[in-house]
Amino acid sequence: VxxxxxxxxxxxxxxxxxxxxxxxxxxxxxxxxxxxxxxxxxxxxxxxxxxxxxxxxxxxxxxxxxxxxxxxxxxxxxxxxxxxxxxxxxxxxxxxxxxTDIVGVRRALNEEIDLDKMDLDVVVAGAGGAAKSVITALKQNTNKFIILNRTKSKAKKLSEGLDVESSYGSLDGLEDALRDRDVDLLVNATPVGMHPKTDESILSKDELSDKGSFVVFDLVYNPVETKLLKNAREAGLKTVEGLGxxxxxxxxxxxxxxxxxxxxxxxxxxxx
Ligand code: ATR
Missing domain, CATH: 3.40.50.10860 (Leucine Dehydrogenase, chain A, domain 1)
Structure with a gap:
C-alpha cells in the first residue's frame, strides 16, 4: 500500500x-x-x-x-x-x-482567460499567503497587480516585497479601483463569504456592475458559488470557482x- x-x-x-x-x-x-x-x-x-x-x-x-x-x-x-x-x-x-498551488491557480483560471496571451491588470483583495500564491502564479506574464487589504500596511509589505509592477491600497478602495482601471481579473484572497458567513461578499452586485468585463476569481470554495461569484454572475461577469x-x-x-x-x-x- x-x-x-x-x-x-x-x-x-x-x-x-x-x-x-x-x-x-x-x-x-x-x-x-x-x-x-x-x-x-x-x-x-x-x-x-x-x-x-x-x-x-x-x-x-x-x-x-x-x-x-x-x-x-x-x-x-x-x-x-x-x-x-x-x-x-x-x-x-x-x-x-x-x-502545486501555482499550477492549480493557472489551470483553473485558464478555463476563462488565456493567461499566456495577456498582459493582465489584476486586482487582488487580501494580502496573506493566499494572495501571495496567486500573485506568484500570475507574475510570469508581466502582469500588473494592485493589492487591496483591510490592513493597508500588510498590502504595502506584500507589494514592496514583489519583484513585479504592483501598487497597494485599502480594501475600502476596491470599487474605485475597478472603476478607475481597465481591470482584467479580480481575485478574492480573503476568507469573506466562507461558510458559515455565506451572505458576505467583498462587493455587491451593484458595485460589480458597469465596471467593464473582467473575470472574478474567488479562492473561497465552501460554498462552491460564493456570494461574490453569484453577484458577479448576475452582473454579467465571468467567474472562476475556488474549487477548480x-x-x-x-x-x-x-x-x-x-x-x-x-x-x-x-x-x-x-x-x-
Ligand atoms: P491566507 O493564508 O488564507 O491568505 P491570512 O494570511 O490569514 O490567510 O490572510 C487572510 C487575508 O484576508 C488577510 O489579508 C486579511 O486581512 P488583514 O490583513 O486585515 O487581516 C483578510 N481578511 C480576513 N478576514 C477579513 C474580513 N472579514 N474582511 C476583509 N479582509 C479579511
Missing part, C-alpha cells in the same frame, strides 16, 4: 483525503491518504517520521507551507518561485518540495507522487 497524507493545523475540514481516495480508486492504486494534525513545534518530527514510515509524500497546508522548506533536501523550481511548499515527495535519500484551484493542485500533487494522469473529473465530483 502507498502511503500519503495531509499535514497541517487544522486539517479536520479538509477535502483532500476524499479527493485523493477517489483518485486512488479511479486509477487502481492501493493507497492510503490520512489527515494529520501537526502543531508548529512538531513539524520536523512529522516530516522525518513520514520518511521512516515509508510514506510516498504529503500535502502540506496552513500553517506549515513556509516552515517545511527547512526540512526539504531539495526544492523544485515551483517551490523556489513561491517560497512555499504544499507538496513533498520522498525518494530514497531526499525530501523534495514542490508547490483546489482540484487542480490536488491533481498535480497526485501526478508528482504517482507519475499517472490524475482523474480530474472524478476528483472534482468527489469534492463537490
Amino acid at each position: 502507498m502511503l500519503f497524507g495531509l499535514i497541517g493545523d487544522p486539517v479536520e475540514h479538509s477535502v483532500s483525503p476524499v479527493m485523493h481516495r477517489v483518485a486512488f480508486e479511479e486509477t487502481g492504486i492501493d493507497g492510503f491518504y490520512g489527515a494529520f494534525n501537526v502543531e508548529k513545534g512538531e513539524l520536523e518530527e512529522a516530516i522525518l517520521n513520514g520518511q521512516k514510515d515509508g510514506f510516498t509524500g504529503f500535502n502540506i497546508t496552513i500553517p506549515h507551507k513556509e516552515d517545511v522548506i527547512e526540512y526539504c533536501t531539495e526544492l523544485d523550481e515551483t517551490a523556489e518561485k513561491a517560497e512555499a511548499v504544499n507538496t513533498i515527495k520522498y525518494t530514497e535519500k531526499d525530501i523534495i518540495g514542490y508547490n 484551484m483546489l482540484v487542480y493542485q490536488g491533481a498535480a500533487s497526485f501526478e508528482i507522487w504517482t507519475g499517472l494522469n490524475a482523474p480530474v473529473e472524478a476528483m472534482k465530483k468527489a469534492v463537490e
Whole structure:
C-alpha cells in the first residue's frame, strides 16, 4: 500500500483525503491518504517520521507551507518561485518540495482567460499567503497587480516585497479601483463569504456592475458559488470557482507522487 497524507493545523475540514481516495480508486492504486494534525513545534518530527514510515509524500497546508522548506533536501523550481511548499515527495535519500498551488491557480483560471496571451491588470483583495500564491502564479506574464487589504500596511509589505509592477491600497478602495482601471481579473484572497458567513461578499452586485468585463476569481470554495461569484454572475461577469484551484493542485500533487494522469473529473465530483 502507498502511503500519503495531509499535514497541517487544522486539517479536520479538509477535502483532500476524499479527493485523493477517489483518485486512488479511479486509477487502481492501493493507497492510503490520512489527515494529520501537526502543531508548529512538531513539524520536523512529522516530516522525518513520514520518511521512516515509508510514506510516498504529503500535502502540506496552513500553517506549515513556509516552515517545511527547512526540512526539504531539495526544492523544485515551483517551490523556489513561491517560497512555499504544499507538496513533498520522498525518494530514497531526499525530501523534495514542490508547490502545486501555482499550477492549480493557472489551470483553473485558464478555463476563462488565456493567461499566456495577456498582459493582465489584476486586482487582488487580501494580502496573506493566499494572495501571495496567486500573485506568484500570475507574475510570469508581466502582469500588473494592485493589492487591496483591510490592513493597508500588510498590502504595502506584500507589494514592496514583489519583484513585479504592483501598487497597494485599502480594501475600502476596491470599487474605485475597478472603476478607475481597465481591470482584467479580480481575485478574492480573503476568507469573506466562507461558510458559515455565506451572505458576505467583498462587493455587491451593484458595485460589480458597469465596471467593464473582467473575470472574478474567488479562492473561497465552501460554498462552491460564493456570494461574490453569484453577484458577479448576475452582473454579467465571468467567474472562476475556488474549487477548480483546489482540484487542480490536488491533481498535480497526485501526478508528482504517482507519475499517472490524475482523474480530474472524478476528483472534482468527489469534492463537490
Ligand atoms: P491566507 O493564508 O488564507 O491568505 P491570512 O494570511 O490569514 O490567510 O490572510 C487572510 C487575508 O484576508 C488577510 O489579508 C486579511 O486581512 P488583514 O490583513 O486585515 O487581516 C483578510 N481578511 C480576513 N478576514 C477579513 C474580513 N472579514 N474582511 C476583509 N479582509 C479579511
